[in-house]
Amino acid sequence: MSSFNKKNSKLGFTTPKTFEAAIGLDEFINRLERDFFGTVRLNCKYDALSNKVDMVIYIHLNFQLLDCLRHFNNGDWVEVAIPKDNSIACNLDKSLRELNAKNGIKFDISELSLHFEETTVIVSRLYERSIAKQMGKIISVIGQHYVYFTKGLTEMPYEIFVPVFEDDMPIAGNQLKKNKSGYFDYWGLYYDYEHQHQAMIYSLRKKKLYQEDLFLFE
Template sequence: MRINPEKFNHNLETRNIKNASFIGLDAFINNLEKHFFSEISIREDASDSEKLNLVIELSCDLTLWELIHQYNSGNWGTFNTSKFSLSNEISALERINDIRIDVDEFSIVLKDTTLIIDKIYNQSIGEQLEHILHELGIHYVHYTKNYSEVPYEIFVAVFVENLMQAELTSNNSRKTHGYSSFWAIYFESEIDAVIYDVQNSTFLNENLYMKINK
């Protein structure tokens, strides 16, 4: 299924985005650099005075395939070997800053593609980042069209009208489901984004989509 790309713009220009400034920022950046071998940019949405909504960008000198290989080898991300947890890092920042902190958007800029993860419920990115990276590796053969074309942008997750509900929730049954349902994939060979059905490891058929929405 092809979708107009405007539907999935993350629209940072509509937010009051500024460079992040909070206690422990430097240590937080250093930890991210250590585990992701990337240059780190952290901004915040200043529209909410009672909460810090972070926009985190990693710039990594790897291709998508190299990243997946390094992640599977335990050399990148190192969630299991070092017990690194983005959620724990955020919780520590909340304690020392005495304010609620969440990640609004987490993007990984690679040599051949950009992965963009949007928040779908409170603390969703911190809790599900490891799962998302795992899914990225499992589905590589499918969303690259049997290794024939690497997308230049991947949006995780996408709520398709009448297929999913875009409410923020902490229900465990929807945590994984939310990031494992539909991704918006951008290819140089396609004019618009196409929707990848993660559950069925295939691109969503436009006729099926229209049938569901009747």
């Protein structure tokens, strides 16, 4: 059992002084490390009013993104299942549901980042359990678009943000929470261009990169 007052090098909590127990959190971390073949660090923020814990998960991997995609396609990296609706369900969702079943506190992932040797993929929550539900499909789609956002395998972005939205995109807050396809519209990419940071927007539908300052005028 982990607790919000227990010291753990892999855990960080922002909580009230009142004691709250978290059953199965160590097992959740260990399962992540086994599934992703990486080292996990977890920051948690506990909201006493809603009795909810938002988790920010950092997974550090000793290999490159392309290695990950090759093993993922071979079925030997990140346990996945393909149900009848042909969507990809990552084992992460099962682990999160099991964690919630053991506790009277509601856990969810607000952000998950995969730190590869040459790039970092940062996934943000869109709706309840969206990261856990969509992580397998996100990894699969990264593989499908790899040749496009690497500019024909010539340049790797050092950060990939999944997703990003247009500043003037007419999506209200409540609609955004229900927008399950929002992960596969636009991603934000950062490239190291002549020792300067170059921000680009990648359209998955058009398979095209846009400069951030020109994107809204396209």
